[in-house]
Amino acid sequence: MNQVLIAVFGVQNHLLVPQEAARAVLLFFYGLLLLRISGPRMFGRWSALDVVISIMVGSALARAMTGGAPLAGTMMAAAVMVFLHVGLAHWAARNPAVARLIEGKAITLVDHGRIDHQARQRCRISEADLHEALRQNGVDGEAHLDNVKVVTLEPSGHLSVVKRDPCAPDRG
Numbered sequence: 001m002n003q004v005l006i007a008v009f010g011v012q013n014h015l016l017v018p019q020e021a022a023r024a025v026l027l028f029f030y031g032l033l034l035l036r037i038s039g040p041r042m043f044g045r046w047s048a049l050d051v052v053i054s055i056m057v058g059s060a061l062a063r064a065m066t067g068g069a070p071l072a073g074t075m076m077a078a079a080v081m082v083f084l085h086v087g088l089a090h091w092a093a094r095n096p097a098v099a100r101l102i103e104g105k106a107i108t109l110v111d112h113g114r115i116d117h118q119a120r121q122r123c124r125i126s127e128a129d130l131h132e133a134l135r136q137n138g139v140d141g142e143a144h145l146d147n148v149k150v151v152t153l154e155p156s157g158h159l160s161v162v163k164r165d166p167c168a169p170d171r172g
Helices: 002-009 017-038 048-066 071-094 096-103 117-122 127-136 142-147
Strands: 107-111 148-153 159-163
Touching (some): 048 071, 127 159
């Protein structure tokens, strides 16, 4: 059995092209399995945790595919990282302090039409990026900022815009 596995998948640093191809197929389906286990969050939100885990798992699996790292050990390490991701995500979902630590917190950049330039600069958001987000949400130019209730820099890095409802009383 061991000889068959070596013939199909090769050994570290001594791979033939068909063995790399076999590893690619194995690791593709293994990576797909890990993604299904971890759930839609891993690539759905792109928090700092999601990005770090995705890069680490991708890097590890790529090294195993090309023979730069042992196949079985690398697959185990990738599984440990995915289970760590799932565990931390569950913990963050149940504990706001852990969520803030791992994922960060939302920061208000515009409040009732007024840009908080200090917060914007602290978050390294240029005025051009802020105005792009406003335009993407139908707010064109400084003159129309009074139509904006709030712009928030989300932990994922996305700028969310909430427009003021002209029919509803403004409750600050």
